[in-house]
Amino acid sequence: MLRNKLTFILLFSTFISAFSQKLNKLPEYTLSQTEAESHIRFLASDEMLGRRTGEVTNNVAARYIAEQFRKLGIKTTGGQPDYLQKVPLEYSKGGKASEMFVGKDTLKSGKDFVMLSGKAAKFQNTPVVFVGYGWIDDKQNDYKNIDVKGKIVVCQFGIPNNDKPFENMTGSTKKAKFAAENGALALVQLYNLNFPFASIIRNFGGERLMAASGVNSEIPHIWVNSTFIKQFSKENMNSLGMNVGEVVKKQVPAYNVVGVIEGTDSKLKNEYLVLSAHFDHIGAGKNYGKVTDSDTIFNGTRDNAMGTTALLMAARSFSAQKTKRSILLIGYTGEEMGMLGSKYYAENPLVPLKQCIFNLNSDGAGYNDSTKVTINGLDRTGAEGDIKAAAKAFGIEAINDPAPEQNLFDRSDNVSLAAKGIPAPNMAPGFTAFDAEIGKYYHQAADNPENISMSYLTKFCKVYIHSARLIANRANAPKWKVGDKYEKIGQELYGK
Ligand SMILES: [Zn+2]
Secondary structure: OHHHHHHHHHHHHHHHHHHHHHHHOOHHHHOOHHHHHHHHHHHOOHHHHHHEOOOHHHHHHHHHHHHHHHHOOOEOOOOOOOOEEEOOEEEEEEOOOOEEEEOOEEEEEOOOEEEEEOOOEEEEEEEEEEOOOOOEOOOOEOOOOOOOOOOEEEEEOOOOOOOOHHHHHHHHHHHHHHHHHOOOOEEEEEOOOOOOHHHHHHHHHOOEEEEOOOOOOOOOEEEEOHHHOOOOOOOOOOEEEEEEOOEEEEEEOOEEEEEEEOOOOOOHHHOEEEEEEEOOEOOEOHHHOOOOOOOOEOOOHHHHHHHHHHHHHHHHHHHHOOOOOEEEEEEEOOHHHOOHHHHHHHHOOOOOHHHEEEEEEEOOOOOOOOOEEEEEOHHHEOOHHHHHHHHHHOOOEEEEOOOHHHOHHHHOOHHHHHOOOOOOOEEEEOOOOOOHHHHHHOOOOOOOHHHOOHHHHHHHHHHHHHHHHHHHOOOOOOOEOOOOOOHHHHHHHHOO
16 A cells, blocks of 8 residues: 555656656756855955945945856847946035025025035125026027126026936036026026935035036036025026035946856847846945944845846856847946946947837845735736746745835836836835835844845845746746837837
C-alpha cells in the first residue's frame, strides 16, 4: 500500500515537472536569492550613505549598475561610449541674507521671498514697472512698448495660459532672461501657485540641486510670497529697494545608466520594452530627515534599492533568455530631487521614444503585504492581464494602487515617459494602504536592508521580470486603455 502510493506520487510528480519544465527553464524561475540579496545589501549599505544625487555615492551606485551591465554583456546605446548618460544638474547656493525694501517694510529672503539666481545687487528706491507675465513667445510680447531699462520688473508668476505647476516653475528662468535682455535691473515674480510658499522656500530657498537651466541669470530673479500681492501692485508701488547676495551655481555630475539587450525577432527587435528604476535616495544626516543616535543614514532599501535590484535581476534574466522585443534598461538618478533623471532622459532619449512601446518602472515606498505586488496604473494599459498572470505564476496577486486619488502614478519616474505617450505603469512591492507599517520605513533611517524579507524581494523580482517577459513577447504592443488621460498623446507618439 505504502509502496503503491509512493509510486503514484513519484509518477504524478514526474508528470507535473514535465508539464512545467518549459516555464521552469525561464531564468526568473530559478532566480538566485543570494544574488538579489547581494545587490540590495550593497546598494542600501550604510557605506553608500543614502545615494543622494549630487553626492559621490550616487555615482557609485550608477557605476555599480553599469558594471553589472558590462559583466552581462549588455550593450550601450544611442551612440554613448558607455552606459552612463550624463544628466546635467546644478547645485545652487546663496542669496540667503538678502532683503527687499517695500515702503517701510523690510522683506527677508528665505521667509518672504526666495532669490533663485543672479548676482549680488544693491538698489535704493528704484523705479518699478509692471509687465503682465513678463513673457515673450510667438503669440505675445509683454515687453512690447514698455521701457524697463534701469528699472525693476514686477510680473505675475509663471507662463500665460499654462496650468502645469512644473512648467510654470521651470519656464520662469526664461523670464529672467527676457527681463535682463530688455535691460531690467531685477525680476520680481508674484508667486501665486496653489502650492505652499513654505515648500517653495524649502525647495528653492537655500542650497538646492536642480536641472541645469543653462541660464544663470545676470540680474536678481526673485519670487515673492503671494501675501505681498497687494503691496506689489500698480496702485501701491512705484519703487523698490533691495540688498541681495549672489546665488552661486555649480555643475554637479550625475548619471542615468542605460543599456540594451537586443531582441531575437527580426522585426520586433526594433521595438523596445523599457525597464526602469531610480537608484538614488535622500542621503544621510539630519538635514534630510529624522535621525537617531544609532542611525543617521537613510538607506533607501525599499525606496528604491528594491526596484534597482529588480532592474539588475531583469538584466541578468533577459541576458540569459532573450525576448522577441529588445529590452532597454534604465537606472535613473535624481528621482527624489524631482524626477530629474527621468525627465532628462525623456527629453534626451537614447532610443527614439516611438520605438519604445511600453515602460515598466519599479519604484516603491515599502510594503505591508508580501502576498501582493502593487501596480500604479494596473488597469490603465493593455498589459493588465500579463502583469496579473505573472504575479499568479509566482503565487501572489497583482493589485491596483489602493489610493488612486493620491495620483501616485504621476509621482514617480514612470510619468516622465507616460507624459510622452508611452504606456508606463509602475510596479511597487505589495502595499494595500499608507499605514503605520509603510510609514515606519518610508524615507526613514530605519529603512535598512536587514529588515526586509529577502525571499519576498526575490519573488518581487520574479514577478517584475516575468511581467516584462510576457509583455516583450506579445504579438501586439499593449496600449493605453480607451479614455486614459495619456491615450491621445500615445496615439500621437505612435502615429495612429
Ligand atoms: Zn522612489
